[in-house]
Amino acid sequence: MKINLKNTCFLLASTLLFNNLSADALEVVYPKAPNTEMSATSTFFIGNTKPGSRLTINDKEVKVYENGSFVEVVQLKDGFNRIKIDSQNETEHDILTYIIKKVPKNNLMKQEPQTENFPENEYIYASTIKNNVPLRTEPNENAQRITNLNSDIMLLLNGKKGGYYRVALSPTLNAWVKAENVVNYSTINGQMLASASDVTLTEDKLYYYVKTPLSFKTPYKITETDNGLTLEIFNIKEHLGETKTFKQTGDIKSLVVNMLSTDSVSTYFIELNNQLWGYNVYYEDNTLVLKIRKTPNIDPQNPLKDITITIDAGHGGEDYGAIGPTGVKEKEINLDIAQKLQKILEAKGAKVVMTRTDDSSVELYKRPKIAQESDSLIMISLHANALADGANPYEKHGTSVYYYNKESKDLAQTIKETMLKELQTQDDGTYNCSFVLTRPTMPLSVLVEVAYMIHPDEYSLLLDEQFREKAANSIEKAIEAYLLKSLKTLTITQQ
Numbered sequence: 001m002k003i004n005l006k007n008t009c010f011l012l013a014s015t016l017l018f019n020n021l022s023a024d025a026l027e028v029v030y031p032k033a034p035n036t037e038m039s040a041t042s043t044f045f046i047g048n049t050k051p052g053s054r055l056t057i058n059d060k061e062v063k064v065y066e067n068g069s070f071v072e073v074v075q076l077k078d079g080f081n082r083i084k085i086d087s088q089n090e091t092e093h094d095i096l097t098y099i100i101k102k103v104p105k106n107n108l109m110k111q112e113p114q115t116e117n118f119p120e121n122e123y124i125y126a127s128t129i130k131n132n133v134p135l136r137t138e139p140n141e142n143a144q145r146i147t148n149l150n151s152d153i154m155l156l157l158n159g160k161k162g163g164y165y166r167v168a169l170s171p172t173l174n175a176w177v178k179a180e181n182v183v184n185y186s187t188i189n190g191q192m193l194a195s196a197s198d199v200t201l202t203e204d205k206l207y208y209y210v211k212t213p214l215s216f217k218t219p220y221k222i223t224e225t226d227n228g229l230t231l232e233i234f235n236i237k238e239h240l241g242e243t244k245t246f247k248q249t250g251d252i253k254s255l256v257v258n259m260l261s262t263d264s265v266s267t268y269f270i271e272l273n274n275q276l277w278g279y280n281v282y283y284e285d286n287t288l289v290l291k292i293r294k295t296p297n298i299d300p301q302n303p304l305k306d307i308t309i310t311i312d313a314g315h316g317g318e319d320y321g322a323i324g325p326t327g328v329k330e331k332e333i334n335l336d337i338a339q340k341l342q343k344i345l346e347a348k349g350a351k352v353v354m355t356r357t358d359d360s361s362v363e364l365y366k367r368p369k370i371a372q373e374s375d376s377l378i379m380i381s382l383h384a385n386a387l388a389d390g391a392n393p394y395e396k397h398g399t400s401v402y403y404y405n406k407e408s409k410d411l412a413q414t415i416k417e418t419m420l421k422e423l424q425t426q427d428d429g430t431y432n433c434s435f436v437l438t439r440p441t442m443p444l445s446v447l448v449e450v451a452y453m454i455h456p457d458e459y460s461l462l463l464d465e466q467f468r469e470k471a472a473n474s475i476e477k478a479i480e481a482y483l484l485k486s487l488k489t490l491t492i493t494q495q
């Protein structure tokens with residue numbers, strides 16, 4: 001994981017417009033303020049001056065690119081750093097002075113909170129207050145997610161540490177939930193176990209549904225296996241000796257529902273004939289629903305025909321994303337590539353859903369929701385990259401693609417490989433990363449960082465209409481190749 005390097009898309013201010021590429025006067029677009037504090041050992045100065053000027057930063061000559069861009073890494077010592085940027089040509093002489101204070105990372109003095117164990121004979125319950133509440137392996141934001149829960153799910157709490165409660169999922173499995181994500185505490189005399197009634201497997205045009213009616217909403221966990229899914233439902237009343245096996249249908253090779261619960265966990269094993277195309281777990285009233293995407297109908301002659309794809313142009317509105325040396329904002333580049341990709345995909349018969357079609361701001365969590373509500377098979381989020389302080393934009397650059405769930409990995413790799421071939425950019429990797437736009441288990445979700453806004457050559461490419469067209473084309477090509485590859489591996493096609 002390269003979360004510290006990858007990043008992210010800063011919020012920087014600029015007054016320049018997309019087509020107004022170079023101003024005459026010296027301008028620094030990053031760091032954004034002439035007086036600033038940071039803890040990294042280096043930062044970079046990104047900006048522009050009149051093309052042809054001689055530029056120095058602390059008396060060291062810095063290359064000025066054809067369009068006036070410059071990018072320079074500056075090392076920082078502890079305390080105050082005075083940085084003089086000097087630009088000179090026949091007519092003008094501009095000097096800007098930046099004072100950057102390097103401060104120590106402030107995690108040194110933080111004391112680790114104590115774990116408090118709740119008394120064993122006390123059963124304290126609380127319920128989740130919103131959707132997408134993560135239960136994690138450790139009581140901190142960066143720990144791995146064990147499961148994501150929707151609202152109103154009853155959790156048994158058995159301890160506390162800092163701002164987190166410890167949740168008992170089974171006698172052998174604990175998880176941690178942020179205290180602010182749960183409410184309605186009640187102490188109950190003894191453990192509450194949910195009783196389950198008959199499990200059903202149904203289907204419609206696009207999905208299979210495995211439904212389990214329960215007496216109340218209890219936590220669950222879903223795991224992707226090599227050939228399907230495993231669903232565990234916690235705090236379930238013992239149904240000794242009950243195992244139900246469903247007969248093979250379409251993509252479902254086998255569904256075994258195991259109620260042999262000796263530890264209050266009920267486990268479902270789902271084996272698939274074909275690859276996993278996406279799934280969701282949620283409650284409908286007190287019925288737990290596992291929804292599994294069916295294999296789409298892919299026409300080998302015309303693989304994109306009737307395939308629904310959501311294109312997400314990253315950022316928008318007040319959220320600019322990264323900003324290039326001459327002031328062009330990432331949100332504008334993303335939207336342009338997204339609209340080009342939309343045209344190409346629609347020409348091939350795909351149904352395209354856009355999360356934004358203009359410079360409006362779209363809430364981050366709304367974007368995957370748009371994709372799910374439109375029953376999209378694939379969601380592509382488009383971005384152009386930047387780095388955090390401490391990294392060197394001349395070393396780390398190129399094209400990268402991010403995914404989170406196993407079922408999206410192959411798509412991510414196909415897109416990156418195709419883009420590298422078509423665009424001849426540097427390989428910046430395919431990464432497993434937990435982002436809002438990569439985490440959905442449905443649709444297949446990938447985030448593409450086409451190139452870097454803060455690398456002068458790549459920035460020039462991103463400003464080039466032909467390059468953006470090529471980038472859109474290469475992504476379309478990759479999706480088509482991915483669908484054809486998937487078609488070849490099908491063992492049983494849909495009826």
Ligand SMILES: [Zn+2]
Pocket residue numbers: 008009314315321322330383384
């Ligand atoms: Zn971005």
